[in-house]
Amino acid sequence: MPHADDALDLDAIGQADLVRRKEVSPAELVEAAIARIERVNPQVNAVVIKTYERARAAAAGPLDGPFAGVPFLLKDIACEEEGVPLRGASTFGGDYVPTADNELVRRYRAAGLLFLGHTNAPELGIGPTTEPRLYGPARNPWDRERSTGGSSGGAAAAVATGMVAAAHGNDAGGSIRIPAACCGLFGMKPTRARNPVAPHFGDIIVGIAADHVLSRSVRDSAALLDVTAGPTLGDPYWAPPLARAFAEEVGADPRRLRIAFSTRSPIGTPIDPDCVRATEETARLLESLGHTVEEADPAVDGEAFWRAFTAVIAAGVGWALAGLERRVGREATPDDLEPFVWGFTRRAREQTAPQFLLALQDMQRHAREMAGFFVEHDVWLTPTLGSPAVPLGTFSLQQGGDAMAMRRQMNVFAPFTWMSNASGQPAMSVPAGWNEAGLPLSDHFVGRFGDEATLFRLAAQIEAARPWAGRRPPIHA
DSSP states (O other): OOOHHHHTTSOHHHHHHHHHTTSSOHHHHHHHHHHHHHHHHHHHOOEEEEOHHHHHHHHHSOOOSTTTTOEEEEESSSOOOTTSOOOTTOSTTOOOOOSSOOHHHHHHHHTTOEEEEEEOOOGGGOSSSOOOTTTOOOOBTTBTTBOOOSSSHHHHHHHHTTSOSEEEEEESSSTTHHHHHHHTOEEEEOOTTSSOOTTTOSOSTTTTOEEEEEESSHHHHHHHHHHHOSOOTTOSOOOOOOSSOGGGGTTSOOOSOEEEEOOSOTTOOOOOHHHHHHHHHHHHHHHHTTOEEEEOOOOOOHHHHHHHHHHHHHHHHHHHHHHHHHHHTSOOOGGGSOHHHHHHHHHHHHSOHHHHHHHHHHHHHHHHHHHHGGGTOSEEEEESSSSSOOBTTTTOTTSOSOHHHHHHHHHHHSSSTHHHHHHTOOEEEEEEEEOTTSOEEEEEEEEOTTOHHHHHHHHHHHHHHSOOTTOOOSSOO
């Protein structure tokens, strides 16, 4: 019989299999995961809200579903769990306690997952690093003085250190894929509207934001998307239906794919040589696996696309804050929010409704241009990031200054990920090795709208050819 702590070194599917075979109990897994969090979390600050007693009670009751008994973590952004505070990593908004699970959490619960707590994130989920004033910084287990990325940085640190096998994240510009890249994990952003955001929303920021998980294995990501994907009553639109379960795509022949690759930033920012090298090596690996690989990128005006996208994102931040203001019954002031978030809010308030709709029109036009690239190509490969994980404090979110210059600085770090949020296409960050400093490197793959299946097949092929899950960071449970 395996020890429960050893079982946590397996992926979520492996843990669920042990539970089904009664080789380990849900209660034992929960206690082992709690012990790991208590042992490791002080070093990385990943879990900021703990719900241990609720998990213990759930583990003692009847459980069903493909992940029955598997420990899991939710993110403290837009993920409502009944009876647990949702702060959005912000001091503004009060201690809001949802009275019901949102649809995504309900589906996770129905799959048998056991929630141990909520993870760290930047204020209101804005920015590619997790250093909120409320909780303090999440620390990268590969180097504690470096960022975990954002906004799902707490989730990434929790999975990378072995607290849990997979954790919830959401992504409006790279917030699943950036932390996955920083922490050596697999991260998939699904197609727009693949997962529901009911009951409070039809979509979030005109469908730019998407929920899913960060995981150590490709098969976990696929199987977890199977349990959450699909529309719910009243959704304004939904992703194309599936030919078969995502789990069935893992290990399936991806066939000979037409893969374009590029290491050029779409807005002309520099790319670290380690990131360039990793992507070029992956291109050669893909050729050796039988794929057709050529250097090419979408003929899109990256600067204009970026301006339109950030205008829409700014409106989304203003919308999110307006919702909090309505909840607490007063307007926010600069003292209520971190300077970087306030800069976005100020831009949102200066923008007129016609200006917003023009920006949305421009973003959608560029997204159509990007989608056209996939008529001739199945997949687009780039680095995930412009550099490996940066030192904490690089982005100075707590200081004032030129908000536009700050956003530009951030896009130097993550110049590729936001484009698939704007277009709604599925995209994934796949581990690509480590540099000489021991920091993870990662590749970014974008697929056609609605075609996560091809990405999962390709990711599983890369995972088999170049495994990554066996290498652990210096900080690990």
